[in-house]
Amino acid sequence: MTDIAGRQPAVTRSAPPRHALAFGGAIAAIGAGAIVAATVPSNLMMTLLTQAVISAILATGVGFLIRQNGVVSFGHAAFYGIACYAIALAMRHGAVQAELAIVLALVLPPALAFLLGLVIVRIPGVAFSMLTLAVGQACYEFAMKARQVTGGEDGFSVSLPPSLFGIPTALFQDPRSMFLVSWSALVLIMLALAVTAASPFGRLTVAIRENEERARFIGYRTTLPRALVLTLSAFVTAIAGVLFTLYNAFVSPDVLHWSQSGSALIMAIIGGPRLIWGPALGAIIFFFAKDLAGDATEHWQGIIGVILIVVMFMLPVGIGGALTRLWQRRRTP
Amino acid sequence: MTEILAIEGTDLTRPFGGFIALKGVDIAVPRGEIRGLIGPNGAGKSTLIDVLSGRASHWSGTVRMFGADIGAMTAQRRRRAGLARSFQRTNIFPDLTVIDQLEIAARAAETPNVDEIMAELNLTALALRRAADISYGDQRRLDLALALIGRPKILLLDEPAAGLSIRESLDLAHGLKDLVARWGVTVLLVEHDMEVVFSICDRITVLHLGAILAEGTPDEIRRIPEVVTAYLGTSV
Amino acid sequence: MLVQILNGLVYGGLLYVVSVGLVLIFGLRRIVNFAHGSLFMLGAYVGFSVAAMGGFWGAVLAAAVVLAIVGAVLDVSILQPLQREDPIVTVLVTFGLLLVLEDFAQFVWGKDYLKMPVPAMFAGSVPILGESFPIYRLVVIAVAALVALGLSIWLHFSKIGLYVRASSADPLTTAMQGVNTDRVSVIVVALGAALAGLSGTISAPLLALSPSMGSYILIESFIIVVVGGLGSFVGAFIAAIVIGQLHNFGLVYVPWAATMIPFLLMVVVLIWRPTGIAGSHV
Numbered sequence: 001m002t003d004i005a006g007r008q009p010a011v012t013r014s015a016p017p018r019h020a021l022a023f024g025g026a027i028a029a030i031g032a033g034a035i036v037a038a039t040v041p042s043n044l045m046m047t048l049l050t051q052a053v054i055s056a057i058l059a060t061g062v063g064f065l066i067r068q069n070g071v072v073s074f075g076h077a078a079f080y081g082i083a084c085y086a087i088a089l090a091m092r093h094g095a096v097q098a099e100l101a102i103v104l105a106l107v108l109p110p111a112l113a114f115l116l117g118l119v120i121v122r123i124p125g126v127a128f129s130m131l132t133l134a135v136g137q138a139c140y141e142f143a144m145k146a147r148q149v150t151g152g153e154d155g156f157s158v159s160l161p162p163s164l165f166g167i168p169t170a171l172f173q174d175p176r177s178m179f180l181v182s183w184s185a186l187v188l189i190m191l192a193l194a195v196t197a198a199s200p201f202g203r204l205t206v207a208i209r210e211n212e213e214r215a216r217f218i219g220y221r222t223t224l225p226r227a228l229v230l231t232l233s234a235f236v237t238a239i240a241g242v243l244f245t246l247y248n249a250f251v252s253p254d255v256l257h258w259s260q261s262g263s264a265l266i267m268a269i270i271g272g273p274r275l276i277w278g279p280a281l282g283a284i285i286f287f288f289a290k291d292l293a294g295d296a297t298e299h300w301q302g303i304i305g306v307i308l309i310v311v312m313f314m315l316p317v318g319i320g321g322a323l324t325r326l327w328q329r330r331r332t333p
Numbered sequence: 334m335t336e337i338l339a340i341e342g343t344d345l346t347r348p349f350g351g352f353i354a355l356k357g358v359d360i361a362v363p364r365g366e367i368r369g370l371i372g373p374n375g376a377g378k379s380t381l382i383d384v385l386s387g388r389a390s391h392w393s394g395t396v397r398m399f400g401a402d403i404g405a406m407t408a409q410r411r412r413r414a415g416l417a418r419s420f421q422r423t424n425i426f427p428d429l430t431v432i433d434q435l436e437i438a439a440r441a442a443e444t445p446n447v448d449e450i451m452a453e454l455n456l457t458a459l460a461l462r463r464a465a466d467i468s469y470g471d472q473r474r475l476d477l478a479l480a481l482i483g484r485p486k487i488l489l490l491d492e493p494a495a496g497l498s499i500r501e502s503l504d505l506a507h508g509l510k511d512l513v514a515r516w517g518v519t520v521l522l523v524e525h526d527m528e529v530v531f532s533i534c535d536r537i538t539v540l541h542l543g544a545i546l547a548e549g550t551p552d553e554i555r556r557i558p559e560v561v562t563a564y565l566g567t568s569v
Numbered sequence: 570m571l572v573q574i575l576n577g578l579v580y581g582g583l584l585y586v587v588s589v590g591l592v593l594i595f596g597l598r599r600i601v602n603f604a605h606g607s608l609f610m611l612g613a614y615v616g617f618s619v620a621a622m623g624g625f626w627g628a629v630l631a632a633a634v635v636l637a638i639v640g641a642v643l644d645v646s647i648l649q650p651l652q653r654e655d656p657i658v659t660v661l662v663t664f665g666l667l668l669v670l671e672d673f674a675q676f677v678w679g680k681d682y683l684k685m686p687v688p689a690m691f692a693g694s695v696p697i698l699g700e701s702f703p704i705y706r707l708v709v710i711a712v713a714a715l716v717a718l719g720l721s722i723w724l725h726f727s728k729i730g731l732y733v734r735a736s737s738a739d740p741l742t743t744a745m746q747g748v749n750t751d752r753v754s755v756i757v758v759a760l761g762a763a764l765a766g767l768s769g770t771i772s773a774p775l776l777a778l779s780p781s782m783g784s785y786i787l788i789e790s791f792i793i794v795v796v797g798g799l800g801s802f803v804g805a806f807i808a809a810i811v812i813g814q815l816h817n818f819g820l821v822y823v824p825w826a827a828t829m830i831p832f833l834l835m836v837v838v839l840i841w842r843p844t845g846i847a848g849s850h851v
Contacts, residue, residue, distance in 0.1 A: 072657055074664075119840050126601045126656050127799065130791040131839060134832050137788050141828035200440060203429075207437050210426040217386070217424075218479055219412040219441035258784060262664065269661060299676065305668030312662045313650075 019195075026191045033183035037176045046175035048287060053182040054243050055267065056283035057189060061237035062261075063268035063279030064193055068202065068229040069121065070209035071128045074261050075136025079109035079234040081256035083241030085143065085150065088158045088251040092151075098161050105242050106235065113234030117227030136261050143253040155252025158245055172246040182243050186280060189236055194276045196232065205229050259301075266308050272318025281320045336363035337399065339519035340416070340487050345384050345394035347377075354380040355392070356543040360521075364399075367513055367520045369534035369551075371527075376540040378523045379421055382489045385521070386418040387411045398487065413441070415486035419477045419493055421523070427465035431456055431475055434464065435482055442483020450478050453508055470497050474505070481512070488520045494529050502526050506533045531555075572700045573817055579706045579775070581813020582713025586768035588790040588797075588805045589720060590761035596737030596800045597757045598648050600656050603663040605765055606787025607670035612636050612766025613773040613782065614678050617685045620773075625688035632770040633763045640762025644755050667783065674780040683778040709771055716764065717806055724802065729753055737800045792835045 040046055062076045083105040090101035120131060143150045160169045171177045196202050208215045208222045215222050245251060254260065263286070264279075271282025289307075290300055315322055338361050347355040354377045362368045370378050383389035385396055387408035396404045403411055426434045432447065435456075439445035451457045454474040459467050464475060477493050493509075494502040506529040513520055524530045530537065530551075537554045539546040547557050554560055587609045594602050602608075612632040620628035647666070651659045691705040724730035732753055735742075776782060793812055797804025812831050819827030 072660065119836075123839055126660055127795060127839070129657070129660055130601060130795055131835065134788050134792055134835055138829050138832035145824070145826075145828065200437075203433060204437055204440075207426050207429060207434060210428050211424060214420075214424045214426065214479065216407070216409045217388075217412055217418060218438040218482070219409060221409055258788075262668070299672050301668045302672030302676075305665040305672065308665035308668070309662050312658055312665070316654075316658065 022191060022194060026187050029187045030184050033180055033187070037180045037183075043175055046179055048291060050175050050179040050182055050247065052284055052287035053179060053186055054240050054247065055264065055287070056280040057182070057186050057240035057243065058237055058260075058264045059267035059271070059279035059283045060186070060189060060193070060276070061233045061235075061240065062264045063271070063273040063282075064236065064276070065230060065233040066268060066273035067276070068197065068205045068209065068233075069226050071121075071125055072265065073132040073233075074129055074258060074265060075132035075134070075139075076233075076237050076264055077256050077258065077260035078136045078139040079113060079237040080241040080244070080260065080264075081139060081143070081253075082109045082112070083238040084245045084251045084255045087242065087245045088156065089150070091159050092156065098164055102164065102242055105245075106238050109238040109241070110231045110235040114227055114231040117230035118223060121223055121226035121230060132261075133258060136256065137258050140253055140256040140258070143256050150253070151251075153253060155250060155254070158249045158251055160246065160249055164246075169246070172243075173249065178243075178247050182247075185239060185243065189239065190276050190280065193232075193236070197276060201225065201228075263304075266304055268318075269308065270311050270318055272320030272322070272324075274317060275320045275324060278318050278320035282318065285319065338362065338397070339364040339366075339399060340385060340489075340521065341395075341397040342381070342385055343395040343397070345381065345392060345396070347380055347384060347389060347392040349380070354543055355384065357394070358540070358543070358545060360538060360545070362519055362521055364519050365513070365517055366535045367510070367522060367533055369530040369537040370521060370523045370540060371525070371530055371537060372540035372546070375542075377543040378540050379491055380543075381540065382418060382491050382521070382523060386416065386489050388418075412485070416489070417480040417483075417485035417487070418489035419480040419491060421491040421495060423469075423472045423476045425464050425472055425475050425479065428463065430461050430463055431467070432460040434475075435478060438479050438482040442485075444484045446482065446484060450481050453481070453512065454478050470501055473497060477505075484516050484518070486518060488518055488522075490520065490522045490524075492523055492525060494524060494526045499528070502529050503532070505529070509533060571698050572702055573821060574814065575697070575702060575706065575710070577814035577817035578710050578713075578810070579813070580816050581809045581811075582710050583768050583772045583775075584786075584789055584793055584813060585713050585806055585809035586716050586771075587765045587786055588793040588809060589716070589802060590764035590768075591790050591794050592737075592797075592800060592802055592805050593733065593761040593764070594648075594758055595794070596802075597733055597754055598644075598652065598659075600648060600652075600659040600663075601791075601794075601799075602643075602648075602761075603660055603787065604643070604666040604670060605663075605761075605790060606783035606785070607667045607674075608636055608639065608762045608765035608783075609769040609772075609786045610674060610778075610780065610783030611639065611670060612769025613685075613776075613778050614674055614683075614769075615766065616770030616773050617678075617683060617778055620685060620688070625690065629767065629770050632766040636766025637759040637763040639766075640759040641755050643762065644758035648758060649751060649754065667787070671780045671783060674783075678778070678780070680780065685773040685778065687774040705774060709775070712767075712771055716767075720802065729756060733757055737802075789831065792831045795835055796838045 036049070037046070040049070058076065058080055061079070062073055065071060065073055086105035086108055087101045090096045090104060091098060096104070120128060123131060144153050146152075162169055164172070172181065204215075204220065205225050208220070208225060212222050241255070244255070267282035267286045268279035269282065270285060271280065272278030286304070290297060293300060293303060296303065311318065317325070341361045343359055345355050345358045346353065358377070358381060360381070370381065372378055380389060384392045387406060395402060398411070398414065398416055403414065403416070406414070429437075432451070435447045435450065439447050448457075451460060454477060456471065456474060456478060459471055464472065467475070473493065473496060477490065480488060480490070494505055497505065509520065510533045512518065522530070522534065534551060536548065536550055538548045539554060539560050547554060547560055587605070590608070591602060591605050594600070594605070615635050616628035616632040619631040623631065643666070647662055648659060651662060687703070687705045691708050694701040694703045695707070724734050789812070793805055793808045796812070797806070797808035812834070815830050815834070816827060819830045
C-alpha cells in the first residue's frame, strides 16, 4: 500500500546522536550558499534562486505537516498570506514599528494554527484536506472582498523603513544578499525540523500518525501534539511569508490563493514529503523545470498536473525518497 | 474477608445498532486474579473489554477501578491510572521499529521496563526491525508488549493467543502466569484457546448473547452441561 | 423576499446537482474527487460550444454524454487502479487532474470570460406574487428538483441504486456480496461526472464561464458534502438548500462576508460533528 508519508523506519535507538554532523553540515551548506551568491553571474538567475528558496521554505512547512501528522493541507497559503498581510497592513497604517510588524507576522499565523489545530486535527485525513482548501480560499476571498482593509484585488506596495533590526533594508531586496538570507533561513529551518523530528516529541507524533488509537491506549493525549505540529508547520510557512514580503515589498490576494498552496504542496510531494529536505528539493526542481519549460510555461499548470499524477503513480516517495533509497541500496549490497 | 476488587463492571449495557451487545452484565475481578472470559463469537466479550477500557461509546452502567468510578475517564487517562489492554485485531505502529514503539510507550509509564518486556516476550532479537516487517505471531506479542509496558495494575487482554501456534500459545500463557505472580497484576483474559484458559485462569466467566451464562473455577465451569455442549465440546 | 428565496433555490439547486455527483463517487469509491469541479467546468464549456449549433437541449445532452465518458475513463484509469492505496493518493492525483483540465480549458476556450445566452425557449420572466422572475431560473430549480427525485427513486428502487446505498453505509460488507464492483463503479462514476457536467451546462447562462469556475464550485461542493455528511444524499440536499439561501442572503445583506459564511458553517459543523451532520463515513 502506498503511503506518501514514506516507508523508511524512524530513527532507531542504535543510531548515535549525529548532532555534530548535522550542525557541521548546516554551516557547510550556508557556506555553499554564500559561494553561490557570490559567483553566479546572472542577476536573473539569482532572482529565480531566491524565489525558489522562499518557496522551498513554504513547501518545507507543508511537507513537515505531511511527515509528522500524515495529513495534506491545501490551504497553507493562508498562513503564508497572513504573515505577508500582517507586515503590509501594519506598515500601511503606520500603527506599529516595522520590527514589531515582523514579529507579529511570525507569531500570528502559528497562534491561529494552534487554535484552529486544537479543533481540526481530530478531523480524518481527506475531510481535513477539504477543510484546509476551504479555509485557505476563505482567506483569499476575504482579502479580495474587504477592499477597505486589504486593498482588494490589486494589492498594494509595502513601505519599509530604511533599516530593520539594524540591518539595511536594501539587503533584503537585492537578489544576492536576499538569496543568502533566505538560503540560510532554509538550512536552519531544516536543521531545526530535523532535530524536532528526532526528538521524543517528533517520534510521538509519528506514532500518533501511524496509529492514533493505540497512542491513546498507551497513555498519550493525541490532540495537543498534533496541534503543535500544525503550529510549527505554520511558523515555518510564516517565515516564508515574511521573507517574501521583505523581498518584493508588495502584497496582493495572490499570496492567499489556493494555487499558492497547491504549488507548495506539489513541490513537497515531488521532492518527497518523508524527508525534511525533500520539499526543498522539490521546490528547486519545480523552479528549474519551469525555467526550462520556456515557452511552454503557458501550460505550466497542466505540466505540473501531469508531473504530479506521474509521481503519485510511479514514485510516491518523491524524487528525494527515491534518491535516498538508491543511496541506501548502495551502502548495503 | 473482603477482597479488593481491581476492576468491576455493574449492569453494563451496550446497544449496538439493532441489537443489544451487553445486557446488564456484572463482572468483578479481585486483585491478583487471572479471570478468563469465554463464550461463542458474538457473545459480547470484546464489547465488554471495550467498555471497561474506555473504547466503547453509548454504554450504560458503572465501571470501577479499585473502587473508584472511572466511567467518565478517557482511555488515555485510564491507561495512566494503570488499566492497560491489548487488542484482538493487532493494533501496533507499523512503521516504527519494535524498540521505538516500546520506548514511546515506556515514556508514558512510570516504570520504563522495555528490556524486561522484550526479553519476556522474545522480542529482543527483533528490536530494530520495523513492526510491519515482522511475522504475525511476533506482531501479536508486540501488541501485548505495548500493553505490558510500565507494569500496569490491570490487564485486559483480548485474544492475545489468536493466530499463534499451540507452542507459542502455551509459552504465552505461562509467561503471563509468571508476570502475574511477579507483579501482582490483575488480568481479564478473553480467549478461545481453551488450553490456555483452563491452564492459567483462577476463575472463568462465561458470556453468551450479551449476558453471563456462568461463573466459577475451571473445574466448576467444566462440569456445567450447558457450557460444555454449547461451547466447550467434549475435549476439555 | 420571495425572489430572494427563489434565487437562493436556484443557486442551491445548482450546488445540489454538482455535489450529489461527488457524494455518489464518494459513497462508492470512498474517495473525494478533487477534479469534480473541473467536470462541472467542462460541462459548462461543452454546453456552451454545442449550444451554438445544437440548441439548448443538444448542449445538455452533449455535456452529459461527454462528461459521462470522461467519468468512465476517470474511473477505469485512475480510481480503480488506486483503490488499494491510501485515499490521499487519489486526492492528489485528482488534484493533478484538476490542474490539467483547467489548463486544457484555457487552451481550448481561452482565459477570457465567456457568456452563454439564456436559451430562447426559456427567455423572459413571469410574474410571481407581484415580482418578476426569470423563467430560466425556474427551469433550473425544476431540473434540480427532478434530479433529486430521479436520484431518490433510482437509489431506492434499482439494483445498482440499492448497491450504492449499501456501499455508502458499509463498503466492506457490500463488496463481499458478489456484485461486479468494477462495472457498477464505472456506471456510478460516469453518472456522478454527468451530473457535474449537467449542472455546469444549466448554470452556464447564469454564471460567467472561465477556467477557474471549476475550482470555485469545487470548494462550494466540498462545503456542502462535508456539512451534509460525507456520503449522505439527504444531507447534501439539505446542505445545498441551506447554503444556497445563506449565499444569496449573504450577497444581499453582507456582501463582503458572504463568501465566509459557508466556510464558517463548515468549520462549526466539523467542530460539533467531525463527520458531518448526517454521515459517519470517513
